[in-house]
Amino acid sequence: MQNKIFEGIASHRSIRKYKDQEVSDDIIHQIAETAMNASSSGNMQSYSIIVTKDKKLRKKLYPLHFKQSMVLDAPVLITFCADFNRMRKWVRQNRAPMNFDNYMSFMIASIDATLVAQNFALLAESVGLGICFMGTTLANAHEIGRVLNCPANVVPVVGFSLGYPDEAPEVRKRLPLSGVIHQEKYQDYTPEQVGEIYQERETLGMKRYSEVPELKKMMKKHRATNLAEVYTKVKYTRESHITYSQNVLTYLSEQNFMNHS
Numbered sequence: 001m002q003n004k005i006f007e008g009i010a011s012h013r014s015i016r017k018y019k020d021q022e023v024s025d026d027i028i029h030q031i032a033e034t035a036m037n038a039s040s041s042g043n044m045q046s047y048s049i050i051v052t053k054d055k056k057l058r059k060k061l062y063p064l065h066f067k068q069s070m071v072l073d074a075p076v077l078i079t080f081c082a083d084f085n086r087m088r089k090w091v092r093q094n095r096a097p098m099n100f101d102n103y104m105s106f107m108i109a110s111i112d113a114t115l116v117a118q119n120f121a122l123l124a125e126s127v128g129l130g131i132c133f134m135g136t137t138l139a140n141a142h143e144i145g146r147v148l149n150c151p152a153n154v155v156p157v158v159g160f161s162l163g164y165p166d167e168a169p170e171v172r173k174r175l176p177l178s179g180v181i182h183q184e185k186y187q188d189y190t191p192e193q194v195g196e197i198y199q200e201r202e203t204l205g206m207k208r209y210s211e212v213p214e215l216k217k218m219m220k221k222h223r224a225t226n227l228a229e230v231y232t233k234v235k236y237t238r239e240s241h242i243t244y245s246q247n248v249l250t251y252l253s254e255q256n257f258m259n260h261s
Contacts, residue, residue, distance in 0.1 A: 008126050013171050015130030018074045018163035023129065025051075028076070028162075031127070035119035040112045046105075047113035048083040049120070050148050050156075051076060057147065064143045065136040065159075074161035079137060079144070080117040082109030084257075085153040101153065106257040110157045117158040130165035133158070139244040142251035152256040173204055202227045 032049055040046070052058060053076050062071045071077060084100040091098060099105070121131045137144060137159035144156045179189075179197030189197070205227040209215045215234065218224075222233040232238070252258050 004126075005122075008122060011171060012122075012125060013130075013169050014132040015161070015163075015165045015167060015169075016068075016070045016073075016132055017165070017167040018070065018130065018161070019166045021075065021164045023076050023163055027127065027129075031120055031123045035116050035123055038112075038115040038119045040115070041108045044087055044108075045112060045116075046082065046084050046087055046100075046109035047116055048081045048086070048154065049116070050079040050081065052079065052148070053077075060147050061144060064140045064147065065134055066140075068132075068134060068136070068161075070132050070161035071134075074132075074163040076162040077159060078117075078120065078131075078162050079148060079156050079159040080113040080120075081145075081148075081150060081154050081156050082106055082113050082257075083154045084109055085151050088153055101256045101259040103252070103258060106155065106252055109155075113157050117160070121160065124162060128164065129162055131160040131162055133160045138248065140247070142247050142254070145251065145255070150255070152254075155251065155255050155257065173200060175201065198227070205230070 028051055036045065052061070055072075058071055058077060061077065062068075065071045084105050088098060088100055091100070117133075121133070124131055137156050141156045144159075145154070148156065150156065175197055179193070209219065209227075209230055215230075218234045219230060222229070224230045224233045249258075
C-alpha cells in the first residue's frame with residue numbers, strides 16, 4: 001500500500017543545514033491552519049504555536065538549545081506549548097470552575113501540542129521545507145519559556161527548526177516492526193529478542209557516532225564501547241536526566257500545573 005502520505009513519512013529526515021531563504025508567514029499560517037485539524041482532547045486545542053524569526057531572540061535561545069547550529073542557521077524556530085492559559089481565561093469569563101491547573105491537564109495539553117507539532121512537521125515537509133525536532137525544548141522549558149514570555153499555565157514542550165533544506169542526509173533506519181508491535185497484549189522481550197531488535201541499530205549507530213569527532217572523543221573519555229553505553233554514558237546520562245526532570249517539575253509548579261488540592 002503506497003500513496004503520497006506513506007511516501008512522505010517514509011522519506012523523513014532531520015535537517016540541520018538550511019538555505020538562506022525566508023519562509024513566508026503565509027506558508028507558515030497555511031501549514032498551521034491545516035495542522036490544527038490534529039486530534040485534541042475535548043477539542044479544547046490546549047496548545048499554542050510560537051513562531052520565532054527574530055535573530056536576536058534566536059541568539060538568546062541558542063545556548064538554551066545546547067548551541068545546536070540550526071537554531072541560528074534555520075530562518076525559523078517553531079515552539080509548541082502546552083497551553084491552558086487561554087482556556088482558563090475563557091472559563092473565568094464564563095464564571096465556570098477554574099480547573100486545568102494540575103498535572104493531568106499538563107499531560108493533556110502536552111499530547112495536544114505534540115499531535116499538532118507532528119502534523120505541522122509532515123505538512124512542512126510536503127511543501128519542500130525541512131525540520132529538525134529538538135528535545136532541548138522540554139529539557140530547558142523553564143528558560144526557554146522565560147525568553148518566549150510564557151505566562152502561567154503555558155509550558156514549551158516540543159520545538160523544531162524550520163527552513164528550506166541545504167542538505168539531503170540519508171533516511172535513518174528505525175527499529176524493526178517486530179520489535180515494536182504487540183498483538184492483543186504486551187509481550188515482554190527475551191534477551192535473544194532484544195539482541196535481534198537492536199543488532200542493526202548497534203552497528204549503524206556506532207558507525208555514525210564514531211564519525212563525529214566530538215562524540216568520538218567523548219566515547220573514548222567515558223570508555224563507551226557499545227551503543228547502549230553511548231546512550232547512557234555520553235548522550236543521556238542519569239545525572240542529566242535527573243536534572244532535567246527536576247527543572248521541568250519545578251517549572252510546572254511555577255506555571256501552575258501542580259495543584260493537588
